[in-house]
Amino acid sequence: MAGAGFWDDQKKAKAVVSQLSAVKAVIEPVEEVSRGGRDLVELFELAAQENDAGTLNSLEEDLAEVSRQCDKIEIAGMLSGPDDMKGCFFSIHAGAGGTESCDWANMLLRMYTRYFDANKYAYEQLDITPGEEVGVRSVTLKVSGPFAYGKLSCETGVHRLVRISPFDSNKRRHTSFAAVDVICEHEEDTDIEIKEDDFKMDFYRASGAGGQHVNKVSSAVRITHLPTGIVVQCQNDRSQHKNRSEAMKMLRARLYMLEKQKRDAETAKLYGNKGEIAWGNQIRSYVLQPYQMIKDHRTDYQVGNVQAVLDGEIEDFIESYLRYRSKAGKGVKERKA
Numbered sequence: 001m002a003g004a005g006f007w008d009d010q011k012k013a014k015a016v017v018s019q020l021s022a023v024k025a026v027i028e029p030v031e032e033v034s035r036g037g038r039d040l041v042e043l044f045e046l047a048a049q050e051n052d053a054g055t056l057n058s059l060e061e062d063l064a065e066v067s068r069q070c071d072k073i074e075i076a077g078m079l080s081g082p083d084d085m086k087g088c089f090f091s092i093h094a095g096a097g098g099t100e101s102c103d104w105a106n107m108l109l110r111m112y113t114r115y116f117d118a119n120k121y122a123y124e125q126l127d128i129t130p131g132e133e134v135g136v137r138s139v140t141l142k143v144s145g146p147f148a149y150g151k152l153s154c155e156t157g158v159h160r161l162v163r164i165s166p167f168d169s170n171k172r173r174h175t176s177f178a179a180v181d182v183i184c185e186h187e188e189d190t191d192i193e194i195k196e197d198d199f200k201m202d203f204y205r206a207s208g209a210g211g212q213h214v215n216k217v218s219s220a221v222r223i224t225h226l227p228t229g230i231v232v233q234c235q236n237d238r239s240q241h242k243n244r245s246e247a248m249k250m251l252r253a254r255l256y257m258l259e260k261q262k263r264d265a266e267t268a269k270l271y272g273n274k275g276e277i278a279w280g281n282q283i284r285s286y287v288l289q290p291y292q293m294i295k296d297h298r299t300d301y302q303v304g305n306v307q308a309v310l311d312g313e314i315e316d317f318i319e320s321y322l323r324y325r326s327k328a329g330k331g332v333k334e335r336k337a
């Protein structure tokens with residue numbers, strides 16, 4: 001990166017920096033654990049020779065920390081897919097339930113952005129459709145960081161909320177649904193070809209924040225891919241050209257995923273988990289009433305600290321699903337053998 005001319009091509013340079021960060025995210029934890037293990041062995045041998053009980057007892061805590069770090073490395077090893085290190089387009093869509101679901105989609109948006117912040121993922125809002133009364137009908141974010149797609153793809157599916165409705169004057173219990181959709185971001189040089197005759201492009205005024213310029217100028221872009229019916233839209237930037245570029249990236253990513261689904265049964269199964277955004281298709285339930293529990297229906301992993309999860313502490317759910325998926329994959333390979 002320090003070489004002459006490296007930053008002349010900003011786009012290419014940023015791609016290299018992103019790749020380097022992803023590689024470091026794999027290598028540095030291994031090196032840290034390796035150093036920590038060697039230090040523990042040397043300290044143990046010294047303490048044993050001197051019969052230092054205090055030091056030997058403190059080594060138990062250090063050993064537990066090294067063990068936790070090894071678990072993290074094991075999880076990283078499960079993110080070995082060709083796209084797992086890449087960024088992604090992350091969408092939330094309100095489902096059955098009207099106002100309730102729009103509010104639930106907004107709660108999920110808060111949960112995930114807190115998770116992004118805690119894990120130092122960069123994200124930007126590309127498109128948002130507010131709910132008629134509260135919350136959001138749909139929102140799309142662009143997320144980047146080491147293993148962003150690999151981890152967040154574990155969240156693809158329908159999320160179900162059960163609670164006493166804050167919008168019901170009779171304080172009745174309501175069930176709401178929202179779907180999470182995660183598409184891997186691909187560079188423009190991908191082999192997906194989009195013919196000009198195959199898509200329709202519309203321009204409209206952005207509905208979100210952005211000042212008078214955004215609201216008065218038709219800078220937002222909506223692209224419809226006619227052969228597949230896929231629709232993408234972007235209203236993040238004040239520049240129509242930049243919004244068009246991001247929308248084309250999203251379209252290319254969705255078409256790439258569509259082609260991959262045809263070739264890859266595992267990916268097709270993953271996206272098949274989403275189904276209709278309603279009862280019976282949920283991957284996870286968030287129950288606030290009459291008791292408090294969050295349960296992942298794929299892995300049976302569950303926790304009782306609902307507020308912590310809604311504040312962004314979802315790493316345990318992601319890791320449990322990665323272990324479940326890894327174990328299931330090994331089972332498939334063994335049966336084939």
